[in-house]
Amino acid sequence: MSSARAVVLLSGGLDSATTLALAVREGFEVHALTIDYGQRHRMEVDRARALAPSLGARSHRVLHLDMTYPGSSALTDPGIPVPRSRTEAEMGSGIPPTYVPARNTVLLALALSWAETLEARDLFIGVNAVDYSGYPDCRPAFLRAFETLARVSTRAGIEGTAFRIRAPLMDLSKGEIVRKAVELGVDLSVTFSCYDPAPGGTPCGECDACLLRARGFAEAGLEDPG
Amino acid sequence: MSSARAVVLLSGGLDSATTLALAVREGFEVHALTIDYGQRHRMEVDRARALAPSLGARSHRVLHLDMTYPGSSALTDPGIPVPRSRTEAEMGSGIPPTYVPARNTVLLALALSWAETLEARDLFIGVNAVDYSGYPDCRPAFLRAFETLARVSTRAGIEGTAFRIRAPLMDLSKGEIVRKAVELGVDLSVTFSCYDPAPGGTPCGECDACLLRARGFAEAGLEDPG
Numbered sequence: 283m284s285s286a287r288a289v290v291l292l293s294g295g296l297d298s299a300t301t302l303a304l305a306v307r308e309g310f311e312v313h314a315l316t317i318d319y320g321q322r323h324r325m326e327v328d329r330a331r332a333l334a335p336s337l338g339a340r341s342h343r344v345l346h347l348d349m350t351y352p353g354s355s356a357l358t359d360p361g362i363p364v365p366r367s368r369t370e371a372e373m374g375s376g377i378p379p380t381y382v383p384a385r386n387t388v389l390l391a392l393a394l395s396w397a398e399t400l401e402a403r404d405l406f407i408g409v410n411a412v413d414y415s416g417y418p419d420c421r422p423a424f425l426r427a428f429e430t431l432a433r434v435s436t437r438a439g440i441e442g443t444a445f446r447i448r449a450p451l452m453d454l455s456k457g458e459i460v461r462k463a464v465e466l467g468v469d470l471s472v473t474f475s476c477y478d479p480a481p482g483g484t485p486c487g488e489c490d491a492c493l494l495r496a497r498g499f500a501e502a503g504l505e506d507p508g
Numbered sequence: 509m510s511s512a513r514a515v516v517l518l519s520g521g522l523d524s525a526t527t528l529a530l531a532v533r534e535g536f537e538v539h540a541l542t543i544d545y546g547q548r549h550r551m552e553v554d555r556a557r558a559l560a561p562s563l564g565a566r567s568h569r570v571l572h573l574d575m576t577y578p579g580s581s582a583l584t585d586p587g588i589p590v591p592r593s594r595t596e597a598e599m600g601s602g603i604p605p606t607y608v609p610a611r612n613t614v615l616l617a618l619a620l621s622w623a624e625t626l627e628a629r630d631l632f633i634g635v636n637a638v639d640y641s642g643y644p645d646c647r648p649a650f651l652r653a654f655e656t657l658a659r660v661s662t663r664a665g666i667e668g669t670a671f672r673i674r675a676p677l678m679d680l681s682k683g684e685i686v687r688k689a690v691e692l693g694v695d696l697s698v699t700f701s702c703y704d705p706a707p708g709g710t711p712c713g714e715c716d717a718c719l720l721r722a723r724g725f726a727e728a729g730l731e732d733p734g
Contacts, residue, residue: 347573349618354625377663383624384617387661391610391617392575398609399580419661427657434653435613435645437603 457501
């Protein structure tokens with residue numbers, strides 16, 4: 283019997299790699315999708331290329347898309363500084379300048395297009411409400427609204443397919459994600475999280491992504507091999 | 509006083525050119541967005557480059573994006589024939605093979621991303637339910653679901669911006685669209701509609717898009733200059 287298919291958004295970071303491993307463990311035939319949208323941290327894209335086959339993806343597609351609108355986000359406009367050394371309280375208040383306008387809407391739309399072609403019903407995304415409460419497009423309300431949209435916007439949807447947006451990390455702490463990744467055999471040395479690495483690719487250690495990753499490893503009582 | 513901004517999806521066809529002209533006439537500062545997604549009829553993209561400034565767009569952005577998944581659509585996979593010489597009854601029944609999975613979801617997501625950066629609230633799209641009843645992502649239910657999504661998926665949305673998906677051609681016949689275009693001074697000789705032009709760029713005259721365009725000019729009692 284052939285497995286049901288799933289499309290998994292894979293950035294190359296810790297969260298999306300763990301999400302992919304969870305989808306494989308659940309028995310899906312996994313098709314990984316990486317979007318190079320012009321982010322500073324596109325080191326992640328190379329890591330995604332290494333991670334997808336090693337985690338058991340059946341196929342991996344990398345799409346290039348220029349989302350570098352001037353003034354839109356610290357992740358795509360070098361003129362906007364990436365915040366550094368923020369406290370947990372600072373991270374928890376408001377939407378950070380690293381928010382990329384409608385990014386996850388674009389990513390899920392592209393995943394939906396491919397999923398419909400593959401006759402996949404499940405779309406996995408590694409969003410996490412605890413750590414990223416600042417991003418509107420990481421919240422359950424967003425995922426549910428996207429499911430509603432997918433039902434009316436696609437041939438499969440109006441023919442009866444109820445697309446499911448799966449976010450298995452939604453309620454986990456960063457420490458729980460690290461432990462889950464280790465349990466699933468994810469090679470964490472390949473994952474890459476920094477928003478603003480040095481030219482040679484060294485993580486800055488000070489952006490929100492680096493700080494949250496460090497907190498996760500600390501919570502899990504493990505050393506970061508990355 | 510500066511005008512409100514709008515993002516208008518511009519394919520280079522008759523409908524989107526007329527939509528852009530309507531947005532300009534309504535007083536918006538118009539920013540046109542064209543997506544080259546790998547469609548056979550990318551002749552349209554060149555036409556869009558000519559149309560945007562001539563119709564009064566303040567800026568025009570062309571994004572390249574590879575949506576040519578094998579097997580997905582007759583518009584992106586040369587292995588799937590574009591239907592020819594279909595009757596109105598045939599066009600009116602079911603979803604045609606020219607449907608591109610989740611295409612308008614992807615296009616509106618990209619328009620939303622740019623709109624949020626520009627602080628625009630209005631997104632214009634040239635969909636038309638009468639002619640294209642076969643496409644799920646041309647229906648009012650789709651547009652309303654996208655507005656709901658935009659409210660929860662963006663910073664602007666959760667801060668109170670109610671994005672509006674504007675489809676001013678929704679209830680017009682093709683003949684009414686041609687008349688509207690002429691009234692607005694759209695140079696219809698530049699617009700391009702054919703799904704599957706000959707290598708030199710000559711419209712096939714037999715695909716649904718060519719047939720609907722011909723019907724529109726006939727209804728309007730005008731000769732097609734395109």
